[in-house]
Amino acid sequence: MNKNNPIGIFDSGLGGLTVVKAVHKILPSEDIIYLGDTARVPYGNKSRETVERYSLEISRFLVDKNVKMIIVACNSASSLGIDAVRREIKLPVLGVIGPGARTALKNTKNKNIGVIGTRATINSGAYQKALKDNGNNLNIYAVPTPLFVPLVEEGWSDSPITREVAEVYLKELKKNKIDTLILGCTHYPFIKKVISSVMGDDVILVDSADALAGEALQTLQKTDQLNNSGSKASIQYYTTDSPVIFKETGERLIDLDLSNTKQMIF
Amino acid sequence: MNKNNPIGIFDSGLGGLTVVKAVHKILPSEDIIYLGDTARVPYGNKSRETVERYSLEISRFLVDKNVKMIIVACNSASSLGIDAVRREIKLPVLGVIGPGARTALKNTKNKNIGVIGTRATINSGAYQKALKDNGNNLNIYAVPTPLFVPLVEEGWSDSPITREVAEVYLKELKKNKIDTLILGCTHYPFIKKVISSVMGDDVILVDSADALAGEALQTLQKTDQLNNSGSKASIQYYTTDSPVIFKETGERLIDLDLSNTKQMIF
Incomplete structure (x- = not known):
C-alpha cells in the first residue's frame, strides 16, 4: 500500500462532511475521497440488508480509487453496514460508533449515558453494545430522534419548533439525569445549541467527528501509513445525485469548497 | 394487450397505497401490481435526472410484469419522471398532477388555488403548469412543505407540533385567501384534519387519489381495456427494501393487507 494513497470517507448524504473537516484538520497532508449517497x-x-448492500457498493468504489483506509462517517451505516464491509475489505475500516x-x-461521571440517533442506529443496539463492551457498569438511555435530520435540512436549526421537538424527544433523558449525550448522527452537531x-x-454532548479523526491518525501511525510527502x-x-444540489446544500451547512464534486451512479 | 392484465402502480414509498385503495374501490375486478421504492x-x-432514472427502472419492471397501464402514484415522480416514462413506454401512463x-x-370559486408538496414537486412547476394549461386566469400559490412527510412517518399526525409546523407553512396561503388547496403529496391526506x-x-382540500382512480376507469373504458372477467x-x-418493514409501516397507515409483499432490488 502506498502511503500517499487517499483516505476514503462515505456517508448517506452530507452529514459526513463534518468528519471530512475534522480529518483534514488533524491530517492536513492526507488526500481524501468523499462519497455522499444523496x-x-x-x-x-432502512433495513440492515439494504444498508449493508449500499455500504459494500460504496466501499468497493473507494477501493477501486486506491484508498488506504475507509471511514464510515454515517451512524446508520456504522451500525448496520460496517461488519459486512470489514468482512470483505482488507483495509482498516473505521466507523463512528467506537470513537x-x-x-x-x-x-x-455518574455513569448515566444517553444516545440519540436515527431509528436504524438506535434499534441496531450498536452504541449500547460498544458502551458495554468492557463490562462497564452503566445506565444507557437510547432514544430515536428521526425528525432532527429533516429539521436541519429544512434550515430550521434555530426554530422554536425544533426546540419543542427536542423537548419531546429528550424528556426521558433529562428525567434519567444523564451527564453525557452521544450525538449519534452526523447531522446533529448542526443543532448542538x-x-x-x-x-x-452540565450535560456533555459527544460529537464523534473529532474522536474519529484522532483514531484515524493513530491507525495510520500504527500501520506506518501516514502520508509524509508534505504536499498539500x-x-x-462524489455524490450519487446531482453535484449542483450537493454543492449548494453542502456549502450551506459547512464551510468546505464543494465545487470539485463529481457524480457516481451505482 | 390482454384486458385481464394488471394495472401497475408505483410510488417512492408507501403514500401511493392511498391510490391503490381508491383504484381497487372503483375497479374491483382489476388486478394491481404495486411497487414502493422504499x-x-x-x-x-432529489434531482430530475435521478427521479427519471428511478421512474424508468420501475416502469420497465412493471412492463415486464405485463401491466396494461401505469399509474405514477407519487407527486415527485409525476412532476419530474413521468415525461421520460411516457416517451419510452407505449402504454397509457397516468400521473397524479393532471387529475x-x-x-x-x-x-x-374565487380562482385562488394553493398547492403544497415536496420541494421537487413545487420547484418543478408541474401543478402550476397543469392549472394554467387552458389559459385559466388564476392566482396560484405554491409552497413546499417537506416536513409533513417525516411528521406523518413519525406517527405525529395529531401532535400539536404538526399543527405548529402547518401554521408556519400555510400562513401565506391563508393570507392570500385561497378557497382550494391541492395536497400535492400522497402522504398529506394522512394529516388532512x-x-x-x-x-x-371553507377551504376545499384536493386529494388526487379519487380523481386519479376515476380517470383510470375512463381510460380503460375508452381504450376498451376494462377487465370484465368478473373474477376477484x-x-x-413489491418493495425495494424489507417486505417486513413495508408491511408493518404500511398497515399502520392504511387498512390494506400487505402480507403478500415481495422484494425487488434494482
Missing part, C-alpha cells in the same frame, strides 16, 4: 439518502429508516462510545466513557439548551449546560492534500467529492 | 425513498428532495389540477379547477383545521373548513382481483405488492 440519491438514496437517508439510510436511517463516540469511547469518548462518552471518558467523560461520564438547541440540544444543549434543552439538556442543560486534495479532497475529491 | 430503499431509495424519498424522491422529494389533482382538474379537480381543483372544478372546485375553486390538521391542514383543514389550520386553513378553515389480486393485488401484488
Whole structure:
C-alpha cells in the first residue's frame, strides 16, 4: 500500500462532511475521497440488508480509487453496514460508533449515558453494545430522534419548533439525569445549541467527528501509513445525485469548497 | 394487450397505497401490481435526472410484469419522471398532477388555488403548469412543505407540533385567501384534519387519489381495456427494501393487507 494513497470517507448524504473537516484538520497532508449517497439518502429508516448492500457498493468504489483506509462517517451505516464491509475489505475500516462510545466513557461521571440517533442506529443496539463492551457498569438511555435530520435540512436549526421537538424527544433523558449525550448522527452537531439548551449546560454532548479523526491518525501511525510527502492534500467529492444540489446544500451547512464534486451512479 | 392484465402502480414509498385503495374501490375486478421504492425513498428532495432514472427502472419492471397501464402514484415522480416514462413506454401512463389540477379547477370559486408538496414537486412547476394549461386566469400559490412527510412517518399526525409546523407553512396561503388547496403529496391526506383545521373548513382540500382512480376507469373504458372477467382481483405488492418493514409501516397507515409483499432490488 502506498502511503500517499487517499483516505476514503462515505456517508448517506452530507452529514459526513463534518468528519471530512475534522480529518483534514488533524491530517492536513492526507488526500481524501468523499462519497455522499444523496440519491438514496437517508439510510436511517432502512433495513440492515439494504444498508449493508449500499455500504459494500460504496466501499468497493473507494477501493477501486486506491484508498488506504475507509471511514464510515454515517451512524446508520456504522451500525448496520460496517461488519459486512470489514468482512470483505482488507483495509482498516473505521466507523463512528467506537470513537463516540469511547469518548462518552471518558467523560461520564455518574455513569448515566444517553444516545440519540436515527431509528436504524438506535434499534441496531450498536452504541449500547460498544458502551458495554468492557463490562462497564452503566445506565444507557437510547432514544430515536428521526425528525432532527429533516429539521436541519429544512434550515430550521434555530426554530422554536425544533426546540419543542427536542423537548419531546429528550424528556426521558433529562428525567434519567444523564451527564453525557452521544450525538449519534452526523447531522446533529448542526443543532448542538438547541440540544444543549434543552439538556442543560452540565450535560456533555459527544460529537464523534473529532474522536474519529484522532483514531484515524493513530491507525495510520500504527500501520506506518501516514502520508509524509508534505504536499498539500486534495479532497475529491462524489455524490450519487446531482453535484449542483450537493454543492449548494453542502456549502450551506459547512464551510468546505464543494465545487470539485463529481457524480457516481451505482 | 390482454384486458385481464394488471394495472401497475408505483410510488417512492408507501403514500401511493392511498391510490391503490381508491383504484381497487372503483375497479374491483382489476388486478394491481404495486411497487414502493422504499430503499431509495424519498424522491422529494432529489434531482430530475435521478427521479427519471428511478421512474424508468420501475416502469420497465412493471412492463415486464405485463401491466396494461401505469399509474405514477407519487407527486415527485409525476412532476419530474413521468415525461421520460411516457416517451419510452407505449402504454397509457397516468400521473397524479393532471387529475389533482382538474379537480381543483372544478372546485375553486374565487380562482385562488394553493398547492403544497415536496420541494421537487413545487420547484418543478408541474401543478402550476397543469392549472394554467387552458389559459385559466388564476392566482396560484405554491409552497413546499417537506416536513409533513417525516411528521406523518413519525406517527405525529395529531401532535400539536404538526399543527405548529402547518401554521408556519400555510400562513401565506391563508393570507392570500385561497378557497382550494391541492395536497400535492400522497402522504398529506394522512394529516388532512390538521391542514383543514389550520386553513378553515371553507377551504376545499384536493386529494388526487379519487380523481386519479376515476380517470383510470375512463381510460380503460375508452381504450376498451376494462377487465370484465368478473373474477376477484389480486393485488401484488413489491418493495425495494424489507417486505417486513413495508408491511408493518404500511398497515399502520392504511387498512390494506400487505402480507403478500415481495422484494425487488434494482
